[in-house]
Amino acid sequence: MIKAPFEMEKISDEEYILNMGPQHPSTHGVLRIVLKLDGEVVTGLYPDVGYIHSSVEKMCENKKFEMITPYTDRLDYLSAVNYNWAYVAAVEKLMGIQLPERAEYMRVMLAELNRIMSHLLWYSAFGMDVGALTPIFYAFREREEVIDMVEGMTGGRLTHHAFRIGGFKNDLQKDFLSRLEKFLAKFEDRICEYEALLINNVILTARTKGVGILDKDTAINYGVTGPVLRGSGCAIDLRKNAPYSVYSKFDFRVCTGKNGDTWDRLKVRMDEMRESAKILKQAAAMLPAGEFCAKVPRVIKPAPGEVYTKVESARGEFGVYMVSDGTEKPYRIKFRSPSFSNLSVLKEITIGSKIADVVAIMGSLDLVIPEIDR
Amino acid sequence: MALLKELLYNSGKPLSEFSSWMHAIWAGWGMPGFLLDFIFQLVIVLAVTAVLVLNALWIIYYDRKISALMQIRKGPNRVGPFGLLQTLADTVKLLIKEDVNPKKIDILSFWIAPLIIFIPTFAVFLVLPFGNGLVPADLNIGILYIIAITGLSVIGILAAGWGSNNKYSLIGGMRSAAQIVSYEIPMVLVILAVVLMSGTMKMSGIVAAQSNRVWFVVPQFLGFIIFLIAGNAEVNRAPFDLPEAESELVAGFNTEYSAMKFAFFYLAEYTNLFLTSAVAATLFLGGWQGPFLPPIVWFFIKTYFVITILCWIRWTFPRIRVDQLMEFSWKYLLPLALLNLVVTAVILKF
Secondary structure, rough: OOOOOOHHOOOOOOOEEEEEEOOOOOOOOOOOEEEEEEEOOEEEEEOOOOOOOOOHHHHHOOOOOHHHHHHHHHHOOOHHHHHHHHHHHHHHHHOOOOOOOOHHHHHHHHHHHHHHHHHHHHHHHHHHHHHOOOOHHHHHHHHHHHHHHHHHHHHOOOOOOOOOOOOOOOOOOOHHHHHHHHHHHHHHHEEEEEHHHHHHHHHHHHHHHHOOOOOOHHHHHHHHHHOOHHHHHOOOOHHHHOOOOOOOOOOOOOOOOOOOOOHHHHHHHOOOOOOOHHHHHHHHHHHOOOOOOOOOOOOOOOOOEEEEEEEEOOOOEEEEEEEEEEOOEEEEEEOOOOOHHHHOOHHHHHOOHHHHHHHHHHHHHOHHHHHHHH | HHHHHHHOOHHHHHHHHHHHHHHHHHHHOOOOOOHHHHHHHHHHHHHHHHHHHHHHHHHHHHHHHHHHHHHHOOOOOOOOHHHOOOOHHHHHHHHHOOOOOOOOHHHHHHHEEEEHHHHHHHHHHHHHHOOOOOOOOOOOHHHHHHHHOOOHHHHHHHHHHOOOOHHHHHHHHHHHHHHHHHHHHHHHHHHHHHHHHOOOOHHHHHHOOOOOOOOOOOOHHHHHHHHHHHHHOOOOOOOOOOOOOOOHHHOOOHHHHHHHHHHHHHHHHHHHHHHHHHHHHHHHOOOOOOOOOOOHHHHHHHHHHHHHHHHHOOOOOOOOOOOHHHHHHHHHHHHHHHHHHHHHHHHHOO
């Protein structure tokens, strides 16, 4: 018997407590949300995390640097590449490795493909959350093509383990660029199709507009990042504001919402897919020839010191803080995961709404549980 | 051959002839007549139930195939030719599964709930005219009987929600009660307009009233739309599937049900779908009437036409929220249905 959290113990006669999770169809994993309800109206909420805590950060202290990359895949299984990137970039920064130009472009391309994959899955899952069972099949039709491309490149379909310290294990597949071109040619139309199918639907707009309003200040105070922050009208995107790799060379827009409600967060993600497609198009055109991996010493032993690197993942700012003591293993690693901050704001924006809204708002935050629990 | 044709096109006459012929023989044996009537009724009930159960199995398959068509996939295609036996296999699975009774349930309401939902659903079909004269019991107040009996199912859902001793079930039950009560009113108002036009509550009379004029869907088009929406809400299908909203309430009022008790709910849901469509076809689309084909075929064609529309709606829209559901019924459907009724009455008067 799990005791209700301390906040929930004071309940009036009108109210009752409902455990949403840890096993529930729409908590997207093993997340428990304790709801205090008055009929259908939410009067209290407490997210209970840590069900699948696997002490990734501690395990990393006992692994050699090159063995840690696969662990970062597992943090966020939906946009594994971006999480690889932050870690790999940290080691490279500490060791002063300069990447060949081609590797940088390949990284950008994979990361953007991964963002599209992640947003497509979010779109399908959100459709299920609000009771529309059809959109998932349309989104997965395109997601399958993207996964096939990434699989050809890395061998993995979910946890890709694409990046190595210093670049890549192998070059792009021969037909990668032609497949990418074919995919991008129709993707714009397909996004319009998704919007017609779900995002602009009358019932959905009625359910999401004006629901779960997150204002700019609250978002910044809670450390919310990514599409959720941009939905609140704050144009912060690490690819633009603190450009890493070769992102400064591309022409793309930072998509923002106006009101910060649930619908704005949906729209931001749909627009972001368009921008990702734009970046992919430019990257494919600008891709230089040459090496795909830098010269990396056989034994990876960075100089003592500390480093913080961050990337814009599909969910927000993912950062890696690493301390090295000059041995083959890191002294300490700390991951800054975006979903954790995004989840903590849930209470602020759901009190006073209905049970169905909790599900919709949670869906619009796009949580990935292993990354919250780590 | 002539008899078969007579049976198909004008079933009432040969059936009553058969009945009086049997009565004569029965009286010759010196047996009381009411016993034979009772046997006849039993046979009719069994026949209707058998047809409906088989039909429900087919509707489930049909719904799944329609959803597959809309979701760019193939649908059931492994068991039997074109997957036709899939539902049968599912039913057998449900029959042989363990019947789980959770601790601390209210055993009486938990057990009786599936029956309260299941039995009225089938009882309603007694007054539906499947063909010319093919009505199990042609009551004078047929449509009133339908409204009254379908109203019973809310008790079953409430009992299921209460008896399960589960908060998700209880919320589902309460939602369902609120939903069915508030959608019944516009539905009844729309039916009243039809009754005004036909001048009778007898189901066969309503069909007959549409034979010499146009089908009621033309003068009562608004009524037809309201009936479809309210009917869809009555059978708890998307976008009105709040009582069993999967992503919010796990499975709503049937969360704790398993095996055959769950199958009862499932069967009742699809039979209800057939029922709503059949009533819509009878009230608005001229019932069994139509050229070339036998009446019973026309009845099923029209019913399946309405079912297809409802399936189409189900697989297209997201779920509506509970306060919007109430708002939609009381603020839009009810005034529109009232207006429809008043306009119909005024036009009929002058």
